[in-house]
Amino acid sequence: MxxxxxxxxxxxxxxxxxxxxxxxxxxxxxxxxxxxxxxxxxxxxxxxxxxxxxxxxxxxxxxxxxxxxxxxxxxxxxxxxxxxxxxxxxxxxxxxxxxxxxxxxxxxxxxxxxxxxxxxxxxxxxxxxxxxxxxxxxxxxxxxxxxxxxxxxxxxxxxxxxxxxxxxxxxxxxxxxxxxxxxxxxxxxxxxxxxxxxxxxxxxxxxxxxxxxxxxxxGNPETRQLIVDRNGVLLRESFGAVLTILVARARAAGEDLCVIGIRVDDLRRVATAFGPEEAEEMARAFRGSVRRHAPTMALVGETDATGLSVAFSTTGATDHRRIVRVLHERLVADLSDLGTSVVPVVGIGVALASVDGADGPTLVDRADANASHAASTGEQPFGLATD
CATH class of the missing domain: 1.20.1070.10 (Rhodopsin 7-helix transmembrane proteins)
Known part of the structure; x- marks a missing residue:
């Protein structure tokens, strides 16, 4: 034809x-x-x-x-x-x-x-x-x-x-x-x-x-719909949208916004070596531990399958190093108590709105990149990441 x-x-x-x-x-x-x-x-x-x-x-x-x-x-x-x-x-x-x-x-x-x-x-x-x-x-x-x-x-x-x-x-x-x-x-x-x-x-x-x-x-320009899982963890896009709003409010109040990125990149290797059941048990324990030990009024958001983010407002008197160190110690302790074949490496990274900008997704990406670096190298900053 x-x-x-x-x-x-x-x-x-x-x-x-x-x-x-x-x-x-x-x-x-x-x-x-x-x-x-x-x-x-x-x-x-x-x-x-x-x-x-x-x-x-x-x-x-x-x-x-x-x-x-x-x-x-x-x-x-x-x-x-x-x-x-x-x-x-x-x-x-x-x-x-x-x-x-x-x-x-x-x-x-x-x-x-x-x-x-x-x-x-x-x-x-x-x-x-x-x-x-x-x-x-x-x-x-x-x-x-x-x-x-x-x-x-x-x-x-x-x-x-x-x-x-x-x-x-x-x-x-x-x-x-x-x-x-x-x-x-x-x-x-x-x-x-x-x-x-x-x-x-x-x-x-x-x-x-x-x-x-x-x-x-x-959402459309008039409304926004946030999506939260059943455990109270905001999905990434919702988390970023909320952060952008909170940064502006924090600045107006003379405060700063801190985002902590937390990763356990070993989960994929654990699934390969010891089976998906053990990796899933670690993932559930990880998410539960982050929610449990995050500051009371902090937001918890999902970065991806192996990462979470925690955001909260701060003042000049806030000791970021102590908050990050305590959170890391408690997460490692909770994962160690599982009694699994291996204890995954927990990496933590920090981003501040005053340093990294007012865009919520950018803050999440910066904190997550620092956390990924910490997880792969074992070098935990326990404080503000430097450029």
């Missing part, structure tokens, strides 16, 4: 349009946060690019539509990346500048090639820009809050496939030309249309799952 370019472009546009409409309706109903709005913008850009390409195919001489379609096509990938950056709570200023510069370059170079270049005007910048933003998106989905979502692995795969395909497509286009049998068979318009339809459907599903998770953890 052979499909003409207009039919394939129409089918691809229809898939993008339906996906975008459903996603946008869901966005409006959820009153979505910034990541969801950026992902919705990506699908809007996809719709605009599809319309531009349809105009170019069906209306002779509408060359500007092709240039705008190239820019919008790149924008669709770029805004997937931007949504992932926003999901991780990282600053958007530089990524937005990179995106704007990239889009301008793609559109301008297509216009420079002019109508004489036909369907492939500005093709190389288009391919390379898509590959670049897909790589940036794939990297971003493997880090921070989004990287801890199992569904993000699917988005990483989608972006990695897109990056690899456009990169190889560029090489074949430059080396053999758009009329070569290899390019027409594996990298032509028909293959591009089918790949676009598949990736769009997959991206809609994955970003919808991620957005639902993000909305539940961070």
């Amino acid at each position: 052979v499909f003409d370019v207009l039919s394939l472009q129409t089918a691809s546009s229809l898939v993008i349009l339906v996906s975008a409409v459903l996603y946008l309706l869901d966005t409006l109903m959820l009153r979505d946060a910034l990541p969801g709005r950026l992902w919705a913008t990506a699908f809007l850009a996809g719709v605009f690019s599809a319309v531009c390409y349809l105009v170019w195919v069906s209306v002779p001489g509408a060359f500007v539509a092709l240039a705008l379609g190239n820019g919008a096509f790149v924008a669709a990938t770029a805004f997937i990346w931007l949504g992932s950056v926003a999901f991780n709570g990282r600053p958007l200023r530089i990524p937005l500048i990179i995106t704007a510069v990239g889009l301008v370059i793609v559109v301008v170079l297509a216009l420079v090639d002019g109508p004489s270049a036909g369907d492939w005007a500005g093709a190389v910048p288009l391919f390379l820009a898509n590959a670049l933003f897909a790589v940036l998106g794939a990297i971003e989905t493997r880090r921070g809050a989004i990287g801890r979502r199992w569904s993000a692995a699917a988005l990483t795969t989608i972006l990695a496939i897109e990056a690899a395909w456009f990169f190889v497509r560029t090489i074949v286009f430059v080396s053999q030309g758009p009329d070569s049998p290899v390019f027409l068979t594996y990298f032509g318009t028909s293959v591009s249309a089918f790949l676009t339809m598949s990736l769009v459907v997959a991206a809609v599903v994955v970003t919808s799952v991620l957005r639902t998770s993000e909305s539940a953890l961070r």
